[in-house]
Ligand SMILES: Nc1ncnc2c1ncn2[C@@H]1O[C@H](COP(=O)(O)OP(=O)(O)O)[C@@H](O)[C@H]1O
């Protein structure tokens with residue numbers, strides 16, 4: 321009887337489940353969006369129980385659609401939106417507050433206070449991260465400080481905290497396992513990047529009781545089994561990675577200096593930097609790519625908060641088109657953006673600027689500017705933000721890259737990929753399988769149970785779809801790059817008001 325891998329991808333906007341065979345081919349896939357809650361300006365919340373029931377339904381649907389039974393699933397891999405955090409009562413299983421999502425800015429003032437107190441150096445040295453509301457620690461602190469009785473319960477050891485992987489595994493195992501993996505732990509601001517353990521100084525700084533923390537595991541090992549009622553029989557859970565690290569693995573960027581960029585809601589570029597962390601001098605993050613056995617691979621990361629989300633904004637708020645894919649035709653209707661620059665700082669600016677107060681701007685409009693120019697400027701903004709990250713990454717690592725591997729929902733846009741190659745002056749390579757996040761989770765799980773024997777076997781599965789070569793004439797790019805740099809300066813200046 322053939323066996324398969326089930327991979328779960330709990331993303332920011334949807335829950336997905338995919339079944340993979342040994343050749344990395346997808347047998348079935350199920351996906352459903354779940355509600356987003358915006359209770360106040362800058363706040364973003366999810367209902368952890370809605371996430372759980374949606375994810376459970378998708379897992380069952382994928383197995384059913386593939387015509388499989390639970391005993392044909394060799395292992396389950398999990399990948400998840402990162403930083404988003406849940407605090408729950410370990411006796412009742414009830415979350416004490418909604419999940420606070422990575423995009424949520426409610427703790428921005430507290431972060432500014434930490435910066436003013438000069439804590440940035442210590443935090444970077446310990447965790448590889450910058451001080452920003454993006455990461456989990458300040459969100460957990462906020463829950464403990466604001467939910468009546470929560471801090472007392474946490475001190476008494478009655479509450480658990482966890483990123484979404486922890487929450488799902490706790491549910492899937494019927495409350496037996498409270499775990500996470502190194503990649504998710506490395507996004508909390510609480511995990512020591514070199515000691516590979518929860519950091520006592522960070523726990524004190526953020527006032528978080530250690531009793532709440534999950535046990536940190538490798539990215540590929542058998543952690544435990546699902547309860548039988550999840551799929552009909554107990555199935556090993558054997559892979560966990562935050563979604564961007566899973567994509568780095570799914571893209572098989574297993575060699576030092578290899579880089580991938582995922583174009584989803586945001587854009588996340590990661591470079592494999594080998595077995596030692598490099599602390600960025602250019603405001604990038606250092607994070608754990610994965611840990612398999614005793615081997616740890618570190619990564620430099622640049623996080624862009626608005627990428628595909630700009631396309632959604634043009635679709636939903638400005639009603640430029642009805643479907644995201646129509647942006648390609650609209651942006652191709654003009655030769656250039658004709659001086660129009662869109663800086664999508666709708667939720668502040670992420671790497672390398674990390675400005676929490678920045679607001680979006682459209683600059684350089686003239687009497688002839690129309691939707692086509694703005695649509696093209698939107699695609700250019702995705703590519704130009706990526707260029708700022710790559711420049712910082714090359715400076716930090718000393719590696720000059722020749723090739724960028726791409727994936728994610730917006731990477732299907734050929735015009736965007738061509739603009740990206742032109743802006744960076746490097747080849748942009750899109751694999752046949754752009755579902756690299758979820759395949760990364762499948763690979764990690766499959767390796768743990770011997771479904772695939774080693775990464776070389778998986779590398780043979782990775783297949784190129786298309787390469788976008790950069791226009792060798794850089795002159796037309798120079799103007800665009802200079803305009804962008806001036807636009808960023810303007811946005812940063814405006815944020816001081
Ligand atoms: N053809 C396209 N061109 C540009 N952007 C697109 C296109 N298709 C989808 N998108 C954008 O890609 C994003 C969805 O990609 P996905 O990888 O599913 O994101 P996430 O995992 O962050 O939810 C959306 O923000 C959408 O606007």
Ligand SMILES: O=P(O)(O)OC[C@H](O)CO
Pocket residue numbers: 330331332333400401402403422562563564584585586
């Ligand atoms: O769910 P995505 O694909 O938007 O990814 C979110 C990131 O993990 C945030 O760090």
